[in-house]
Amino acid sequence: xxxxxxxxxxxxxxxxxxxxxxxxxxxxxxxxxxxxxxxxxxxxxxxxxxxxxxxxxxxxxxxxxxxxxxxxxxxxxxxxxxxxxxxxxxxxxxxxxxxxxxxxxxxxxxx
Amino acid sequence: xxxxxxxxxxxxxxxxxxxxxxxxxxxxxxxxxxxxxxxxxxxxxxxxxxxxxxxxxxxxxxxxxxxxxxxxxxxxxxxxxxxxxxxxxxxxxxxxxxxxxxxxxxxxxxxxxx
Numbered sequence: 001x002x003x004x005x006x007x008x009x010x011x012x013x014x015x016x017x018x019x020x021x022x023x024x025x026x027x028x029x030x031x032x033x034x035x036x037x038x039x040x041x042x043x044x045x046x047x048x049x050x051x052x053x054x055x056x057x058x059x060x061x062x063x064x065x066x067x068x069x070x071x072x073x074x075x076x077x078x079x080x081x082x083x084x085x086x087x088x089x090x091x092x093x094x095x096x097x098x099x100x101x102x103x104x105x106x107x108x109x110x111x
Numbered sequence: 112x113x114x115x116x117x118x119x120x121x122x123x124x125x126x127x128x129x130x131x132x133x134x135x136x137x138x139x140x141x142x143x144x145x146x147x148x149x150x151x152x153x154x155x156x157x158x159x160x161x162x163x164x165x166x167x168x169x170x171x172x173x174x175x176x177x178x179x180x181x182x183x184x185x186x187x188x189x190x191x192x193x194x195x196x197x198x199x200x201x202x203x204x205x206x207x208x209x210x211x212x213x214x215x216x217x218x219x220x221x222x223x224x225x
Binding site: 042043045099101102103 | 115153154155156202204213214215216217218219
């Protein structure tokens with residue numbers, strides 16, 4: 001499974017868009033990009049995933065570059081409740097057993 | 112559905128005692144995972160079940176750790192005997208098997224071994 005690289009921490013003003021980058025330069029053609037987040041003292045929460053195309057759901061948008069070597073998670077209007085650690089994971093398995101969790105990006109949304 | 116349910120939420124035990132953590136996956140999910148999270152090592156997969164059968168237990172740290180899934184709606188993770196270095200938050204997650212599916216996590220059990 002591809003290794004992912006994320007910034008250790010980021011800040012964002014409340015109400016503004018939060019753009020969280022992730023590099024996965026060794027990703028293979030059949031690996032999905034997953035994003036999870038973990039709010040303090042809670043279990044990880046699924047956000048979104050994609051393979052090649054950009055994806056959007058009620059929580060966020062996922063922009064994957066054409067060469068698939070990097071992606072960006074976009075929280076369009078960040079709120080204080082979006083303060084969490086965000087994990088970007090490249091997963092090749094036929095299930096979720098090979099989710100390799102790095103250290104993620106600690107996002108602080110400031111009032 | 113109430114989501115993945117773990118019990119207890121907190122457990123404090125003395126070194127050498129047996130600890131049993133419990134998990135009820137989301138109904139209909141056929142994959143179950145046990146994770147451990149510490150500040151030093153982050154999230155680590157301990158064991159993975161598919162259709163109640165352990166498929167990959169390579170993450171189980173030692174023979175002191177064992178996990179069972181007697182049926183589709185219940186799993187246990189047991190530590191016997193427990194040691195202070197086992198102190199961590201243990202998460203259970205479930206999902207449907209297959210590519211492109213997401214895992215749903217419980218709230219975790221915070222274990223402290225003194």
